Amino acid sequence: MASILIFAGTTEGRKIAEYLRGHAPEVYVCTATEYGKELVEEGQNIHVLAGRLDVAGMQELARECQAQMVIDATHPFAVEVSGNIRTMCGREEIRYVRVLREGDAGTDRAVWVESIREAAQYLEDKKGNILITTGSKELDPYTRIPDYKNRCFLRVLSTKEAVEQAVSHGFEGQHLLAMQGPFSREMNEQTLRHVRARYLVTKDSGRAGGFREKMEAAAAAGAVPVVIGRPREKGISLQETMDMLAKKYGFRQPRKITLAGIGPGGADCQTLEAREAMEQADLLIGSARMLAAAEGIPAEHYEEYRAGKIREFIGANSRFHRIVILLSGDTSFYSGAARLKEELRGYDVTVLPGVSSVSCLAARLGAGLEGTPCLSIHGRSCNYLDYLREYGRLFLLVSSPQDVDTVLARLCRYGWKKARVSVGSRLTYPEERIITGRAQKLAEKEIPWDPLSVLYMEAPGGRIPSGARDEDYLRGRVPMTKGEVRAVILSCLEPERGDVMWDVGAGTGSVSLQMARRALDGMVYAVERNQEAVGLIQKNRHRLRVSNVLTVRGEAPGILRALPAPDKVFVGGSSGNLPEILKKAWEKNPQARIVVSAITLNTAAACMDCMRLFPEHPAQITQIQASRARKAGSFQLMEGLNPVYIVTFEGVKQAEGERK
Incomplete structure (x- = not known):
């Protein structure tokens, strides 16, 4: 009897074998090692063999199993093996199918x-x-x-x-x-x-x-x-291979996949089109809670929420052709739909919206969504306190009871004890619960919060220091960059919303905090060796309600080794280590922009030396000297502040996908 011979050195080979289980003629899977053999399950029409073969051995195997088609799913870099397979197929006049591995994006720095x-x-x-x-x-x-x-x-x-x-x-x-x-x-x-x-x-x-x-x-x-890079070769993708096999052996193709948002969970909030798709499906996929919302629908259920596992299951089970994947809330709002669409490329995928838990809570409270940030810490992190500072109110999705306690504790720690917080749990279920109160009062109560919760919070009134004025900061005995100089430094840095930034020699944190306010979705690492200064940075963080500043105590450049690659760097104090600090930053990210402030001529000279040491990083020098008025009797007397040199080093400009 004619058969299919698969040379399976990769995940693609194993997936094709599983896809053919019970559908095609006899399938012989050949792996190079015993370990590879163990990864393919024998049974039904699947037979697995192990061992490295030359062209003659391949010919003998193809004749013994009467192969009418050979599928080459070996590793992309197994050039010699693929060559031998093609040679064998040419000699035996057997159809040869090369399966190409799907590519993936690299990085600009590669x-x-x-x-x-x-x-x-x-x-x-x-x-x-x-x-x-x-x-x-x-x-x-x-x-x-x-x-x-x-x-x-x-x-x-x-x-x-x-x-x-x-x-x-x-x-x-x-x-x-x-x-x-x-x-x-x-x-x-x-x-x-x-x-x-x-x-x-x-x-x-x-x-x-x-x-x-x-x-x-x-x-x-x-x-x-x-x-x-991979050797260039001709072939077809894994999905194209499966489509070809389905057509040749009469599998039901194409399949229809629907990503359906089913709301917070209660049946009353499911849309009619989502319910119709569920009732017409022969397979429903989702977490246990999602599948519970489809109770009574006569379709096979598969409990899984991980995108990769869902793709594998669909690929290996060709008998299903109307598949609905159930997703909580709205598919366009912090949903797994985006990842699933990426994983299921090549399939016919339809996305159906749903009612989000945020919309549900807003309706219950009578609050509007317009102009209100909607954020999530469900399996991710975000600077929600900084959004509250900027917008005055926000909705926040959480993933555990501990998240609710953490949010309340942080509100209190950053001076928002009187913030009004509403916690909505199990929305649309019979046991729905909404608790509202001041942050401090809710934090003091031992309330058993539910994991399925969404928060709405409003900041109390009152002025929050902006950080633009010097008097906004606690200073102690620690030097501080003056407001006029801070403004120029920030204009040179050009912080962007999602930047990772370093402030080396952070002092009171005056520049760090201003950087962080600009980088609402980013993070600033304030590096400081002086213990008093570290304490002041912490106090000023709370004073200005800025949470996206992380204080790092230590000496640069050594302490910089543990920090993530920066997009922008400000050096306000280098302790004579300026060249090493710049080198360490550019080792992490050659495209980082670095701004150095120099009050002493020694530091200015060090900047000039660095311009010679790092010619690939063009530099711009600005000298600023501001004066402030002081009342002297009935007159205003101008007094000059120390002149400051501000040196901006640009990052190396790289072409996309740098090649040797």
Whole structure:
């Protein structure tokens, strides 16, 4: 009997095998290793074989299983294996289908090369540690990197073959990481930080190969990705392969997928079109609470909320062709719909809106949504206190009872004890509850908050210091940048809404707090070594109601190692370490803009030296001297403040996807 032969060295091969289970003729799946064999479940029409084959071995296997089609789902970089498969198919006159792995976006900071050899050559004159994640098969080029045994860290599969290959090339001890993926972004970031990597070497292995997670981790850890681009080849995508197989063997295609917002949860708030889609479905997917809202509908239920897992289930179960994925609230408001649409590209996907819990609470309270920020800390973070300061009121989605307690405690700590807060729980359910009171009173009560809650809060009246005037700050004995100079510094920095910024030598925090007010969705790291100054920054944060400033006590540049890559940097005090501070910032992000204020001629001279040390960062110098009037009898006497030099260093401009 004719069969399909799959060479499965990747996730795509396993998915195709599962997709064909019970539908196609006999399917023979060939993996290179016993480990790969264990990942594919045998049964029904699926047969799994393990072992590396040359062209002759492939021919013998194809004849034995009477293959009428060969699907090549091997790794994108297994060029030799793919070549052998094509040669075999040509000799045996068997249809050959090459499955291409879906690509994924890199980063603007990535350096792209065409081979491991080019990657090693690029790194030969670079300084700093290197994390290598390109496998154990081609290691010779890395041994040519100066001092590679101390600088290079190799991550390979936890197999005997891979470890022996690594050790034979001098990678051992703490420089050899034998681990089995897949690796999350957090795991990649921790590894990069653990080995103090300045560079990450990886292949463009696509979405299924964890490429995105590596790129995000490198950005977070301040490492430069050196990416080996894929060999160019012809073929079709995984979804196109499945569509072709469905057409050839009579599967029901195309499938219709609907992402339906079903409101806060109660049946009364479900829209008619959402209910109709649910009743016509043969598969409903969602969390347990979502599926409970569809009780009584005669469709198969699959409990899952993770986008990747949902995509895998749909891809492996072709018998379903009317699929509805249930989402709480409104699909356009902090919903999982966006991620699902991305995961389900290639399918026919329709999105249906729903009633959000925010709309429901607003209606219950008689509050308007216009001009009111609607934010969420459900599985994410945001600077909600800063929005409250700017807008005076806001709605906030939370994910746990602890979130409610935390919000109330922070309101009190930042001087909003009298803020009026309403907590709506289990909205539209029979047990719906809305509790309203002052923040301090609610915080003092031991109320068992419900996880399914949304908050509405209004700030009490009264002036909040803007931070524009010097008298807005507590100063103690700590020097402070004057208001006129702060204004020029901010105009040079040009803080944007989502910027990550450093203030090195923050003093009282006067510049940090003004930066933070501009970066409403960002974060400012106020670096200061003086304990009294650290205490003043904390007090001024609460005084000005600014929460997105994190105080970091320590000496620059050493303390900067632990900070995330900055978009903007202000250096108000360098303690003679200005070149090292600039270098550390640009190691994290070469495109960062840095502004330095120099009161002494020594610091101004240091800035001139840095202009020569870093010619790739063009600099602009501004000198400012302001005068303030002082009453002298019946006259106003102008007194000059100290002149200040303000030097702005621009970041390196890079073309998108820098290539070697």
